[in-house]
Amino acid sequence: MGLLRDPALADDGALKIEFAAGRMPVLADLTRRWAESRPLRGQRIAACLHVTTETANLCRALIAGGAEVALCASNPLSTKDDVAASIQRDIGAEVFAVHGCDRETFYRQVAGTLDSLPTLVIDDGADLTATIHNERPELLGEITGGTEVTSTGVLRLRNMAADGALRYPLLPANDAVTKHLFDNRYGTGQNTIDGILRATNVLIAGSTVVVAGYGWCGKGVAMRARGMGAEVVVTEVDAVRALEAKLDGLRVLPMREAAGLADIVVTTTGNRDVITTEHMKLMRDGAIIGNSGHFDLEIAVAELTALATGRRQIRPHCVEYTLPGGNRIILLAEGRLLGQAAAEAHPAEVMDMTFATQALIVRHLAEHAGELAPGVHPVPHEIETEVAQAKLAAYGIEIDELTERQREYLGGWQTGT
Structure with missing residues (x-):
């Protein structure tokens, strides 16, 4: 059974x-x-x-x-x-x-x-x-x-x-x-940061965290990283979400520019090939990458494995890859769902x-x-x-209820200026 x-x-x-x-x-x-x-x-x-x-x-x-x-x-x-x-x-x-x-x-x-x-x-x-x-x-x-x-x-x-x-x-x-409003934003936001900390024990404050995707999950990760003192950069393909991130006070860049600034990159898009080996070649030595999308397609893990000249596991859920130029990339949780794999969901x-x-x-x-x-x-x-x-x-929270007069107003159209 x-x-x-x-x-x-x-x-x-x-x-x-x-x-x-x-x-x-x-x-x-x-x-x-x-x-x-x-x-x-x-x-x-x-x-x-x-x-x-x-x-x-x-x-x-x-x-x-x-x-x-x-x-x-x-x-x-x-x-x-x-x-x-x-x-x-x-x-x-x-x-x-x-x-x-x-x-x-x-x-x-x-x-x-x-x-x-x-x-x-x-x-x-x-x-x-x-x-x-x-x-x-x-x-x-x-x-x-x-x-x-x-x-x-x-x-x-x-x-x-x-x-x-x-x-x-x-x-x-x-x-x-x-x-999606609560689970994706507050749940994913918290458990992604939790997964990064458990896997690496790095200091979030003062770091540059790049969040790929500004849907509800991306908003949650950005909110938590910013609250812990990180500079947050958002990458997007959707103009409205990119504008929202800008008006939320975040920096918005294409991944080809954001990659070179990042201490930590987190993907939250639900799409594939969000971080490619071309992006990884632009990253600084010791950059950390992880995924909070459902499938392990957002980071080009197979291509990274083929490109790397060295690979070693340095902590649980934390593998260091050495690129041909000598820079090292730290991949978390095999590119799988970070907050579920390295933390407790x-x-x-x-x-x-x-x-x-x-x-x-x-x-x-x-x-x-x-x-x-x-x-x-x-x-x-x-x-x-x-x-x-x-x-x-x-x-233990009580909220107001509409009065009958308010219900009538919301259901009508004749009352105006």
């Missing part, structure tokens, strides 16, 4: 899951209510997610709601082996996740999860969805819908829909404000909102998927409102 590094690690994982649960009040309340109402009874859920303590608590909610859950890792370096063992032993999901596995084993884990014959899919990067459509089309008859939690995955799904290839309805959790307080949103989307799909055509559909606004209100209540 499942595929784990060592089931005996479960005791350690259980303590970490319990610690995270205490910081996820919205999801905990949902779990309590679902244990009574069982809105997911009869559903088989295949999930491809980072196997962390926060994901464990999502699995708990889904199983409390009546679902059977099979879980595989969405990134081999983000898996926590002790957490994976506890999810299977204590929570009851079937888990296929081994930290640091090779590509063949990664896709064996994906295949094992799909062998559960899912009716609903939860994806992070669209690997399950793509595998189902490309290699396991026989599963499509049972699957009524799915959801995707990351920007890169949503891009893949929209491209599938545009090509007419997507065969069931998808609700992108990443499009929900309660996900998003804080539980942020994932509380993301996974509560995800769980409510799954419930919505279980109840309404038959009404939705194949394609990418917006997340219902009431789901975002429910999560936001619950999170405010957990913080």
Whole structure:
């Protein structure tokens, strides 16, 4: 059953899951209510997610709601082996996740999860969805819908829909404000800096940090780096985002100019070849590069490996490459998702909102998927409102409500100057 590094690690994982649960009040309340109402009874859920303590608590909610859950890792370096063992032993999901596995084993884990014959899919990067459509089309008859939690995955799904290839309805959790505004900005911002510090222990203050991409993730990284005393330079291909970075007080340059200034470069674009070996040749000796996009394509790692005249691991998640000219480049976490691989992913307080949103989307799909055509559909606004209100209540925060007169004004058009 499942595929784990060592089931005996479960005791350690259980303590970490319990610690995270205490910081996820919205999801905990949902779990309590679902244990009574069982809105997911009869559903088989295949999930491809980072196997962390926060994901464990999502699995708990889904199983409390009546679902059977099979879980595989969405990134081999983000898996926590002790957490994976506890999810299977204590929570009851079937888990296929081994930290640091090779590509063949990664896709064996994906295949094992799909062998559960899912009716609903939860994806992070669209690997399950793509595998189902490309290699396991026989599963499509049972699957009524799915959801995707990351920007890169949503891009893949929209491209599938545009090509007419997507065969069931998808609700992108990443499009929900309660996900991208908080998870991408505050979660990615914090865990990326955390990953840099754990891997290198460098001083951020006084350094020049180049952030490639000024979407929500890039904004979060830039905000945290600037708050720690770095000079932040942004690179962009989008004119509006570049202008936003400028008006936020940041320097905006093309990568060919920014590369030579950088002490640290972080990619957050969701695209490929953002840092090439041509950029690396322009970097100063000892420049540090890392990626906070979902896939390990943003940094040209294979080309760097081929170009380098020397390679040595100098710290965990920290490999030094020597270029032909003698300059050294420090690559973090193999070019994979830095905050997940070298640190401990998003804080539980942020994932509380993301996974509560995800769980409510799954419930919505279980109840309404038959009404939705194949394609990418917006997340219902009431789901975002429910999560936001619950999170405010957990913080003990009250907000104002519109009066009836205000509602009438906002709904009308005749009152003017």
